[in-house]
Amino acid sequence: MKKTHFSEWGIESPRYWGILAVLGAIIAIAGVAVFYMEHSGHWVTGMTNQVVWGLPHVFAIFLIVAASGALNVASIGTAFDKKVYQPLGRLSALLAIALLAGGLAVLVLDLGQPGRLLIAMTHYNFKSIFAWNIYLYTGFFAIVAAYIWFMMDHRMKAWYKPTGIFAFVWRLLLTTGTGSIFGFLVARQGYDAAILAPMFVIMSFAYGLAAYLLVLMFVFKVDGREIGGVLLRRMKNLLGVFVAAVLYFTLVYHLANLYGTENHAYEAFILRDGGIYTLLFWGGWVLVGCLIPLGIIYHPGMGATRGGIIAASTLVILGGLATVYVIVIGGQVFPMAMFPGKTIVASGFFDGVNGQPMLYSPSLPEILLGVGGVAVVLLLTFIGIRMLRFLPTTLSDEVADPHYSKS
Amino acid sequence: MSKVKHQGRREFLKTSAAAAAVTVAPGVMLHTLSAEAAPRTEAVTDKVRWGMLIDANKCADGCNDCVSACDKENGLDLVDMPEGADQGLWERQRPRWIRQVKLKDNLSGKITNLPMMCQHCEMPPCVDVCPTGASFRRADGIVMVDRHTCIGCRYCMMACPYKARSFIHAEVAEKLTHAPRGKGCVESCNLCVHRLDNGDTTTACQDACKHQAIVFGDLSDPESAVSQALKNYPSVQIRADLKLNTGVRYSNI
Numbered sequence: 001m002k003k004t005h006f007s008e009w010g011i012e013s014p015r016y017w018g019i020l021a022v023l024g025a026i027i028a029i030a031g032v033a034v035f036y037m038e039h040s041g042h043w044v045t046g047m048t049n050q051v052v053w054g055l056p057h058v059f060a061i062f063l064i065v066a067a068s069g070a071l072n073v074a075s076i077g078t079a080f081d082k083k084v085y086q087p088l089g090r091l092s093a094l095l096a097i098a099l100l101a102g103g104l105a106v107l108v109l110d111l112g113q114p115g116r117l118l119i120a121m122t123h124y125n126f127k128s129i130f131a132w133n134i135y136l137y138t139g140f141f142a143i144v145a146a147y148i149w150f151m152m153d154h155r156m157k158a159w160y161k162p163t164g165i166f167a168f169v170w171r172l173l174l175t176t177g178t179g180s181i182f183g184f185l186v187a188r189q190g191y192d193a194a195i196l197a198p199m200f201v202i203m204s205f206a207y208g209l210a211a212y213l214l215v216l217m218f219v220f221k222v223d224g225r226e227i228g229g230v231l232l233r234r235m236k237n238l239l240g241v242f243v244a245a246v247l248y249f250t251l252v253y254h255l256a257n258l259y260g261t262e263n264h265a266y267e268a269f270i271l272r273d274g275g276i277y278t279l280l281f282w283g284g285w286v287l288v289g290c291l292i293p294l295g296i297i298y299h300p301g302m303g304a305t306r307g308g309i310i311a312a313s314t315l316v317i318l319g320g321l322a323t324v325y326v327i328v329i330g331g332q333v334f335p336m337a338m339f340p341g342k343t344i345v346a347s348g349f350f351d352g353v354n355g356q357p358m359l360y361s362p363s364l365p366e367i368l369l370g371v372g373g374v375a376v377v378l379l380l381t382f383i384g385i386r387m388l389r390f391l392p393t394t395l396s397d398e399v400a401d402p403h404y405s406k407s
Numbered sequence: 408m409s410k411v412k413h414q415g416r417r418e419f420l421k422t423s424a425a426a427a428a429v430t431v432a433p434g435v436m437l438h439t440l441s442a443e444a445a446p447r448t449e450a451v452t453d454k455v456r457w458g459m460l461i462d463a464n465k466c467a468d469g470c471n472d473c474v475s476a477c478d479k480e481n482g483l484d485l486v487d488m489p490e491g492a493d494q495g496l497w498e499r500q501r502p503r504w505i506r507q508v509k510l511k512d513n514l515s516g517k518i519t520n521l522p523m524m525c526q527h528c529e530m531p532p533c534v535d536v537c538p539t540g541a542s543f544r545r546a547d548g549i550v551m552v553d554r555h556t557c558i559g560c561r562y563c564m565m566a567c568p569y570k571a572r573s574f575i576h577a578e579v580a581e582k583l584t585h586a587p588r589g590k591g592c593v594e595s596c597n598l599c600v601h602r603l604d605n606g607d608t609t610t611a612c613q614d615a616c617k618h619q620a621i622v623f624g625d626l627s628d629p630e631s632a633v634s635q636a637l638k639n640y641p642s643v644q645i646r647a648d649l650k651l652n653t654g655v656r657y658s659n660i
């Protein structure tokens with residue numbers, strides 16, 4: 001195994017600036033949408049007093065969850081001493097920071113009072129898991145930044161491993177914290193499940209790796225760098241394991257819910273009668289997000305091709321968005337059980353009359369804000385790899401595979 | 408007609424003298440019976456815990472008086488639909504502190520009407536989750552939002568088991584001095600706190616109810632009308648399983 005060398009992203013300037021310009025334009029449009037929403041108030045969105053978290057939260061939570069998963073690649077290299085993964089660590093950490101920044105930007109810009117961010121930073125309610133998350137996120141930035149530094153600076157080599165392990169533990173906390181945001185909402189039936197926090201951890205593994213694979217393959221391709229088949233196969237198989245785990249947790253989550261009688265109505269809603277939510281569950285979460293990618297990954301032909309890996313990763317991400325949508329929005333539209341044994345036949349505040357779900361359809365500005373968050377992630381990543389040495393010059397089998405031998 | 412019927416039901420129900428004391432002229436009764444509210448200059452203390460008992464049997468079908476009274480008292484009727492908004496969507500976005508709910512028992516088919524508002528939980532989930540501490544519970548049991556530190560994250564709305572809170576979805580042109588509100592913040596029933604802080608002892612919804620379905624007062628004072636009523640009648644907390652010890656109780660649901 002040869003020593004890995006790193007270099008800046010070397011694509012020609014016009015192309016680089018062209019990519020930045022496109023991303024910048026998307027972000028600018030999102031900015032206009034944010035200004036419009038904040039200036040008018042949330043009445044221009046699809047959000048209501050019943051569905052208080054809309055599409056921006058879906059994107060934000062997806063990106064934050066994926067952020068912690070994107071760091072996985074670096075963690076496997078450092079914390080678990082898998083040498084093959086070590087050259088991949090720098091980009092993994094950078095992408096993690098970028099994903100978190102994009103997700104948080106969306107989250108903050110959807111606040112009713114984003115200008116009061118300073119209040120959020122200075123007034124803490126230590127009982128609130130949300131406030132704890134602010135610490136977890138800030139800490140994540142700091143730790144991962146230090147981690148990148150120690151990866152890049154050989155004088156700091158002694159710190160590399162402990163920081164890597166620390167970052168690994170921290171990110172587990174971070175995803176658990178994000179999952180717990182829902183776990184604390186005992187009043188809502190869809191969220192009242194202990195399994196949600198570990199499920200978020202496993203979801204983060206899958207989404208983060210899928211995002212990492214797509215970014216890695218794209219930046220290497222346009223730059224003419226090589227990724228060897230061995231490495232790709234390893235990561236692809238890892239993705240398969242993570243996606244299978246998501247499917248498994250999904251199964252356990254719903255079986256556990258079906259076991260408890262009080263959740264039958266919610267299960268019937270998601271699994272059978274929920275209209276768009278049922279469709280997104282089976283079609284998005286299960287089929288697009290899990291079954292088809294698994295089929296591609298383990299297909300002897302397709303699984304071995306780059307196109308197959310790209311398709312599988314893309315589907316995992318789309319399915320992941322559907323998953324978060326079903327959890328965040330589906331959990332809110334399902335009426336809360338306030339009066340067991342009774343049916344609400346009329347209400348002055350849309351309490352789920354006759355068990356009807358609440359209505360929600362995302363508006364254009366919400367979609368633009370979410371997409372803008374994704375553009376922020378890519379923009380930060382591309383600027384990062386252009387300015388500093390994040391990318392190994394090559395990941396060919398000769399370099400990456402410890403068992404490689406010239407035969 | 409409805410009045411006659413109502414009288415009949417009351418005769419049927421009210422067999423004890425204590426009950427009559429509660430129902431007859433509640434405004435007057437409460438003024439004399441409930442603990443004195445702290446005047447403006449004094450700090451709020453936990454000697455008082457404000458609360459309510461709502462008798463669903465008395466709450467009349469089709470009546471909306473408490474809702475209109477609250478809207479007027481707290482300036483909610485001044486929140487206009489923004490130009491260009493979709494009427495149906497706006498109805499789901501406009502703020503409401505109290506609402507009428509009509510229930511049907513799944514087995515017997517019995518119909519019950521009741522008003523729902525913030526239940527002023529002793530262990531309020533909205534306060535627990537609020538990242539900035541804008542949601543808070545006063546020593547006297549009133550749960551409310553500090554409009555100046557609320558960042559509009561809506562986490563409290565996700566956490567409230569009673570869907571008691573409203574987010575201000577649009578700019579509000581006109582507001583009352585005692586009920587300031589701003590776009591992008593969350594609010595909910597505050598038991599007419601401006602009245603209590605000025606030494607008043609009734610809420611607008613209670614005053615408006617012609618059927619005396621709402622008894623308001625100090626739960627810590629055993630002599631108050633609400634404590635007496637709670638002592639004499641079976642009452643429940645909605646979602647008692649959550650053990651929030653609500654300040655608003657119901658009977659006959």
Ligand code: SF4
Binds near residue numbers: 528533550571595
């Ligand atoms: S009813 Fe809802 S808003 Fe009111 S105190 Fe309880 S949790 Fe908070």
Ligand code: SF4
Binds near residue numbers: 537539552563
């Ligand atoms: S919306 Fe306001 S009151 Fe509610 S949790 Fe957020 S900051 Fe607290």
Ligand code: SF4
Binds near residue numbers: 476481597598599612
């Ligand atoms: S107590 Fe006051 S604020 Fe609360 S519902 Fe009644 S009128 Fe409205």
